[in-house]
Amino acid sequence: MRGLLIVVTALVLILTDARCASLTRILVGFPPGQATDLIARLLAERLGPALGETVIVENRPGQGGSIALASLAQSPADGHTVVLAPLASLVVNPHLYKSIAYDTRRDFAPVALVADLPLLLVVNPSLPVNSVAELIAYAKANPEKLAHPSSGNGTLSHLGMEVFKQRAGITILHVPYRGSVPAMTDLMTGIVGVAMDTVAVTEPFIRGDKMRLIASAYGKRVAAFPDTPTVAEQGFAEVDLSAWLGIVASAATPKARVDRLGAAINKIIQSPEIVARFTALGAIPRSEGPADFGAFLASEDARWSAVVKASGLRIE
Structure with a gap:
């Protein structure tokens, strides 16, 4: 009887570990119902079947999205916890706040650039x-x-x-x-x-x-108002502004997992259904994988570091 109990217990532990391994969480640093949350849920619905995993969205609101990223920085680097994060929390807050619990370039692995919010x-x-x-x-x-x-x-x-x-x-x-x-x-x-x-x-x-x-204020006219010219068309080519969204994982996540996530997300974003759903939310799909998103993230980090410095703004 004792031997049978040990076997059953071992099987339960194995099955539990398997279920945990097949669960992926997308953390969102904002309350339910906001654009970032809605986009995360659209992705989660389709990412689960694409990966053969259960994908859920968890809301961790606070500090302009930075609480979710701080949580990711302390999560296991297995690629089963990721964050859908906006420009502000990834490349503004680290330069704006005097004390923040992560370094974007050091602590995170770029997975995919998802959307622009002009x-x-x-x-x-x-x-x-x-x-x-x-x-x-x-x-x-x-x-x-x-x-x-x-x-x-x-x-x-x-x-x-x-x-x-x-x-x-x-x-x-x-x-x-x-x-x-x-x-x-x-x-x-x-x-x-x-x-x-x-x-x-x-x-x-x-x-x-x-x-x-x-x-x-985006780099091109938006679909909702195609007759309205851009700020650039009106004389200021340097003004190209969108609250872009991207997915990041922990920095030490295995490259194979990062590449698999990136490929699956990019395929989803390019589907006509998602393009239509994003457009209805005022978002423009972006399908850039780990390498391209990494280069973009580095350039945006440098750009917004300079903007914050020029503004003179610093928050405790």
Whole structure:
């Protein structure tokens, strides 16, 4: 009897280990329902069958997505825990916060670049501007009148405007909010006058005539508003802003696992169904594997390190 019990116990342990090995978690540093979370769930639904594994999404909100990355930095390097992370938590927060629990270049292995979330430049309808040139002229003529909101210090809605202001040579007061909803509310009421935010955030208000779209701050015109020129087309080629999303694993994850994940994710992203679903969320699919995403990540890290330094912003 004792021998049988030992055998049964061993079998249970083996089966448990097998189930654990076939479970992959995608960590998301934001609450359910936000764009990053929705994209993660679209990927998880299709990644499970592609890998022959159970893939789940776990939300670890906080510190602009950095809590999820800090958790990944302490996870086993087996490729069964990954993070779908935005630009801010990967290449802004490490330069913005004085104390953060990871180093992006040291602690993470790039797996796949997933999507761009383009930014749009919008103004309150009462503002007498319809173009980038008119906005700059108004800002220079009224240096004390304009303010712009953001969804928080260090977010792309903040630093994207910093990039634009630096290039345009204008001063506009920054007002940080706790999220896009209160920021957009105050833009509609005229408490603040101009903002940058994603297509998903701004599109309903633009179509409802609650705010006026004057430019795409992305490198090209967006599908939702194809007749609206880019900031680059209006004279500022350096302004190309999107809150891109990418998947990273722990740095010591075996290359074979990283390559397998990257190939499976890229195949999913290229499917017509996912392209359509991403587009509905205001996202543009990107299908770059570990090597290309790694090169992109390095260039973005250098870019946003310089932007943060130029802004003079530093958070405890």
